[in-house]
Amino acid sequence: MRAKHLAICLVTSVLAILSMAPMAAASPVLTESGWKVLPGSTVTGNSTGFVRFEGEFPVICNYASWTGGTLTSNSGTQFKGEIQATSFRVGGSGTNTDCTSSLGDTAVTLSRNLCYETRNYFNETDTVVLSGCGGSVTFTLNFTNMAGYFGLVQCKYTASSIRGGFITNSKATFNFESQGLARSEEGSFLCPSGYRFYADFDLTRFSGSLTLDIS
Numbered sequence: 001m002r003a004k005h006l007a008i009c010l011v012t013s014v015l016a017i018l019s020m021a022p023m024a025a026a027s028p029v030l031t032e033s034g035w036k037v038l039p040g041s042t043v044t045g046n047s048t049g050f051v052r053f054e055g056e057f058p059v060i061c062n063y064a065s066w067t068g069g070t071l072t073s074n075s076g077t078q079f080k081g082e083i084q085a086t087s088f089r090v091g092g093s094g095t096n097t098d099c100t101s102s103l104g105d106t107a108v109t110l111s112r113n114l115c116y117e118t119r120n121y122f123n124e125t126d127t128v129v130l131s132g133c134g135g136s137v138t139f140t141l142n143f144t145n146m147a148g149y150f151g152l153v154q155c156k157y158t159a160s161s162i163r164g165g166f167i168t169n170s171k172a173t174f175n176f177e178s179q180g181l182a183r184s185e186e187g188s189f190l191c192p193s194g195y196r197f198y199a200d201f202d203l204t205r206f207s208g209s210l211t212l213d214i215s
Helices: 004-024
Strands: 030-032 044-046 051-054 059-061 063-066 069-074 081-085 088-091 106-110 114-121 124-131 139-145 153-159 162-166 172-182 194-205
Touching: 059 106, 088 106, 153 194
Parallel strands: none
Antiparallel strands: 044 063, 044 194, 051 059, 051 194, 063 088, 069 081, 081 114, 106 139, 114 124, 124 162, 139 153, 153 172, 162 172, 172 194
């Protein structure tokens, strides 16, 4: 009887461990040098390469970064944060560090704050979702002298959300590829019809001097 009891306990323990393993693998925590980052902490971001708006008239930016960002939640199964639009900087090799395109220099800004949250549902493992904090994600592209003829042309491109990915147990990098942005009705008829957004961002502390990890 004692042996039978021990066997049942052993089987129960093994099943419990097996049931916990997938949860651990799908539970991202934002960490700094092995320690959990506390909600309310400032979290900044820097692009790891070019930021691209691909379409009929591609817009290429050398970098993007933000200095005003706050981690709002880091529960152990998900983390969330908010990026201040006023601190989001995008630049390139054009005049006044504007981005470049075949339509001329292009200044890129955010129209509203961004919120990000990680997701680990059945069909969204290691997924990050960007939203407009209750609204849409909206980029404003100002073509400062469109095609050399039309002067300043302002175009807005929106998406209800933008989805990307990350790698658990690695540095905290969000990867966004081929995310559709539709032209807003607010823009000029001269605006290109739409773009696809590509960018990779490292989550950092102290304005980029320390890259965080996802554990």
